Amino acid sequence: MSVDTRGRRAAQALLQAGERLGPPPDLDRLRRRRRRRVAGRVGLAVAAVAAVAALAGQALPRPERTAPDPAPPIAAPATTLARPGGRPLDPHIRQVIDTGKTARSEVAAGPSGVWVLNQHGDPPDELVRVDPGSGGVVARIGVGHNAARPVVGPDGLVWLTRAGPGSDRPELLMVNPATNQVGLTVPLPGADLGEGTRGLLVAWDTVWVADGRGRLLRVALPFSQAEPVAGATDVGWLANAGGWVWATSGGSLLRIDPVDGRVAARIPDPRVQIAAPASALATGQDSLWLAGAGGSGARLVRLDWGTGQSKRFIRLPALAEMYRPKLAVGQRVVAARVGQQLRLIDPATDKIRATVALGNTTGGVAADGETIWATESPFGRLLRIDPGF
Amino acid sequence: MTSAGDSVVVRLPERFEQFYEREYHRVVGFAYALAGSWEAAEDAAQEAFLRAHREWARVGRYDQPGAWVRRVAANLAVSAFRRRLTEARALVRLAARHQPDPPLEGAAVDFWRAVRALPSRQRQAVALFYLEDWTTAEIARFLGCAEVTVRGHLHRGRAALARRLGDPGLEEP
Numbered sequence: 001m002s003v004d005t006r007g008r009r010a011a012q013a014l015l016q017a018g019e020r021l022g023p024p025p026d027l028d029r030l031r032r033r034r035r036r037r038v039a040g041r042v043g044l045a046v047a048a049v050a051a052v053a054a055l056a057g058q059a060l061p062r063p064e065r066t067a068p069d070p071a072p073p074i075a076a077p078a079t080t081l082a083r084p085g086g087r088p089l090d091p092h093i094r095q096v097i098d099t100g101k102t103a104r105s106e107v108a109a110g111p112s113g114v115w116v117l118n119q120h121g122d123p124p125d126e127l128v129r130v131d132p133g134s135g136g137v138v139a140r141i142g143v144g145h146n147a148a149r150p151v152v153g154p155d156g157l158v159w160l161t162r163a164g165p166g167s168d169r170p171e172l173l174m175v176n177p178a179t180n181q182v183g184l185t186v187p188l189p190g191a192d193l194g195e196g197t198r199g200l201l202v203a204w205d206t207v208w209v210a211d212g213r214g215r216l217l218r219v220a221l222p223f224s225q226a227e228p229v230a231g232a233t234d235v236g237w238l239a240n241a242g243g244w245v246w247a248t249s250g251g252s253l254l255r256i257d258p259v260d261g262r263v264a265a266r267i268p269d270p271r272v273q274i275a276a277p278a279s280a281l282a283t284g285q286d287s288l289w290l291a292g293a294g295g296s297g298a299r300l301v302r303l304d305w306g307t308g309q310s311k312r313f314i315r316l317p318a319l320a321e322m323y324r325p326k327l328a329v330g331q332r333v334v335a336a337r338v339g340q341q342l343r344l345i346d347p348a349t350d351k352i353r354a355t356v357a358l359g360n361t362t363g364g365v366a367a368d369g370e371t372i373w374a375t376e377s378p379f380g381r382l383l384r385i386d387p388g389f
Numbered sequence: 390m391t392s393a394g395d396s397v398v399v400r401l402p403e404r405f406e407q408f409y410e411r412e413y414h415r416v417v418g419f420a421y422a423l424a425g426s427w428e429a430a431e432d433a434a435q436e437a438f439l440r441a442h443r444e445w446a447r448v449g450r451y452d453q454p455g456a457w458v459r460r461v462a463a464n465l466a467v468s469a470f471r472r473r474l475t476e477a478r479a480l481v482r483l484a485a486r487h488q489p490d491p492p493l494e495g496a497a498v499d500f501w502r503a504v505r506a507l508p509s510r511q512r513q514a515v516a517l518f519y520l521e522d523w524t525t526a527e528i529a530r531f532l533g534c535a536e537v538t539v540r541g542h543l544h545r546g547r548a549a550l551a552r553r554l555g556d557p558g559l560e561e562p
Binding site for chain 2: 007243260
């Protein structure tokens, strides 16, 4: 029998078997199941991993908690906290959490909580896990020298890079939230992390790393080795949207097939070129968001995540033109950190709705649901910010 | 120029519910062809349809919303890690499931197992070719590549299947 005949018969048999699964499930039931799944994502993922591991005879330690506690309601009264010297805090800042003094810091948030990377240089860097419910520091994890770009994956695993003491041992690290320990180390041979990692993304069960020279590496399951993505040059920031991996590349966007890592398209856009060099790329609100400080100041470009074409162009007023904006996209807000100010943009109108005064110019910004998190590096503070709209 | 008598055709999006009813089983079948597990296939298809539903105002206006759903389902289904998680999830909620997997005859099981052993893009091209009866142009649009590339994927994929399943007529020299 020819392959074609077998193929047609196998297709027919498969479709008939599929029909026997019964009618399509009710949409409302699917939505409810999805909501439950998202709400208990950490617990489910850990339980699932534990089940797999148990099947393989290598049980994992029990998780210390199943799901983040809910954030305080938006209507909660503002704190009356003040900065040293008595200057009152911006009313959008609902909580100030001490995470330890540090030269520089970055922050990431996701299903396993909020993670602050304190970059000391020497001594080694430290990843601080914060419970988003209580604001308490849950764990401090040593991650070696010159660590950068923490990212929380959809399963709660935390990924970051480190260059090593002499910036000569580039590696990708995974921190397991079930154990609060480094669970995996993957060498990134040839990657130049000496000037820092440009972008890191966890998408489609692959980790994507843009090194300091703009080379893109993908580390796919079983996470044993990194392979370069051909044709991806001058890569900066990475995001995952619409079934594609997106990367900034000079004044263009690259659309990359997540399955095989092939560059499917290079999309030039005048608005992206004006914002170049990009300093952030993020996904949310059915859009891609690109920030940059090209030309005469900081800008934010909203792009269609299906085509990569720009839809809106938003100026980000800043006290100085040199600041390169950082981005975080939450459930109802886009937060752009420009110098000492955090601009909160309403994605429904693409207008700046509020400006939060931060204590200094350095630090990171992250979003989780309706909450924005920002760090103030030298002071070692993590700020919980409520957009209030 | 349009005169008063001319008609202008405006493409309105189909109702999502209609689209869902019509396409659901085919997308589950496509996801099964790639994942090899009914649990994983249903999970991937349902997630893909939920995403389509959320973005139906946009996706519904595409020329081929079905291709969009299949792409999302494919991306979800082909991931080995997600597949493992899905299987584990299935174990977790095993008690809630009473319906056994639908039987699939041995020859079909062997065929789709051989398809899953193909490289990723060949696998997708072959699945769409047999299961959906799509043309090479439609598959090329789905994969985001040239038609000639699809023909290459199909040729190599079918040759590999012939080797595995024993059809010397299609084997490469």
